[in-house]
Amino acid sequence: RNAKRTTIIHLLFNLIGTTIFVVISVTTPFVDWMVHLVPHNPAAQIANVHTVFNITTTLILLPFGNWLARAAVLILPDKKAETTDVDRWFEGVVSSQHVLGASSIVINELKVEVKQMMKLAYDNVCNSFTAIEDGCQAGLDEIEKIEDEIDQMNHKLSQKVSRVFTIELPASDVAVVSHLFKIIGNIERIGDHAMNLAEYAYTMKTMGLFLSADALTEVREMKSISLRAMKSLVEMEDEKALQVLGEETVLEQSIDDTTVLYRQKQIDRLKLQTCNPETSIFYTEILTDYERIGDHILNIAEEYSGGKK
Numbered sequence: 001r002n003a004k005r006t007t008i009i010h011l012l013f014n015l016i017g018t019t020i021f022v023v024i025s026v027t028t029p030f031v032d033w034m035v036h037l038v039p040h041n042p043a044a045q046i047a048n049v050h051t052v053f054n055i056t057t058t059l060i061l062l063p064f065g066n067w068l069a070r071a072a073v074l075i076l077p078d079k080k081a082e083t084t085d086v087d088r089w090f091e092g093v094v095s096s097q098h099v100l101g102a103s104s105i106v107i108n109e110l111k112v113e114v115k116q117m118m119k120l121a122y123d124n125v126c127n128s129f130t131a132i133e134d135g136c137q138a139g140l141d142e143i144e145k146i147e148d149e150i151d152q153m154n155h156k157l158s159q160k161v162s163r164v165f166t167i168e169l170p171a172s173d174v175a176v177v178s179h180l181f182k183i184i185g186n187i188e189r190i191g192d193h194a195m196n197l198a199e200y201a202y203t204m205k206t207m208g209l210f211l212s213a214d215a216l217t218e219v220r221e222m223k224s225i226s227l228r229a230m231k232s233l234v235e236m237e238d239e240k241a242l243q244v245l246g247e248e249t250v251l252e253q254s255i256d257d258t259t260v261l262y263r264q265k266q267i268d269r270l271k272l273q274t275c276n277p278e279t280s281i282f283y284t285e286i287l288t289d290y291e292r293i294g295d296h297i298l299n300i301a302e303e304y305s306g307g308k309k
Contacts, residue, residue, distance in 0.1 A: 017054075021057075034048055103170065128143060131198050150188060209282065225254055226290065259291045
């Protein structure tokens with residue numbers, strides 16, 4: 001916007017200067033003076049007039065520089081800043097930060113929204129494994145829609161947390177908000193891995209590739225373990241954070257163990273030529289995302305246990 005105002009000042013400079021020199025040319029022998037300086041060189045006459053114009057106009061308008069700047073602002077005023085939902089929310093936080101219990105209210109609200117984001121990630125993990133099971137017959141649009149919602153919540157909650165950090169909070173509350181911020185990042189990554197699974201399902205469908213019956217059985221077990229682990233987080237109450245951490249540690253180890261086991265089984269199927277080598281590549285990627293989902297679930301459980309309030 002300031003660049004546009006600079007252009008307006010330049011335009012005003014030329015308009016005012018031109019007006020001044022039109023008056024000078026009409027009321028004085030200025031043109032004749034310019035011609036007599038270099039009578040047989042029209043190009044030089046034009047150059048001289050241009051130089052005199054710039055120097056004279058600059059000297060005249062120099063004391064009025066601030067007025068020109070104000071005029072540019074009047075012609076091109078600042079745009080009215082749009083107030084976002086996060087801004088309105090933050091204004092409420094700031095106005096109530098000295099009210100007893102305000103920080104607890106803020107933290108509880110963040111926790112509720114984080115759980116909502118977790119539920120969306122849970123739904124997409126479920127939908128994505130289902131897409132692999134049924135050969136991506138339906139549901140891809142819904143998966144993409146939910147992934148967009150997860151990304152939007154990640155952005156919105158990250159903004160909220162960042163704004164909360166700008167106000168004075170007790171050290172214990174700062175720790176809780178820090179844990180929530182890390183949880184948000186891990187949920188977003190789970191959403192990304194779920195989207196990866198859906199894309200594998202879609203690509204396999206377009207290429208006419210299908211998992212073997214044994215591999216599908218393993219995918220159903222991956223789905224079952226992943227959803228059990230995520231459901232514990234979605235339904236978790238703060239006072240049971242340490243208990244849930246213990247459960248998630250066991251489930252995450254189960255995910256690691258099944259990943260190793262299923263990789264070996266896939267190798268065995270390749271040796272026996274009971275599966276398509278191209279399909280095997282996708283299956284390996286599925287196992288990788290499955291394992292990563294388990295890692296992020298455990299990360300979340302650890303943050304909850306550390307951020308217990």
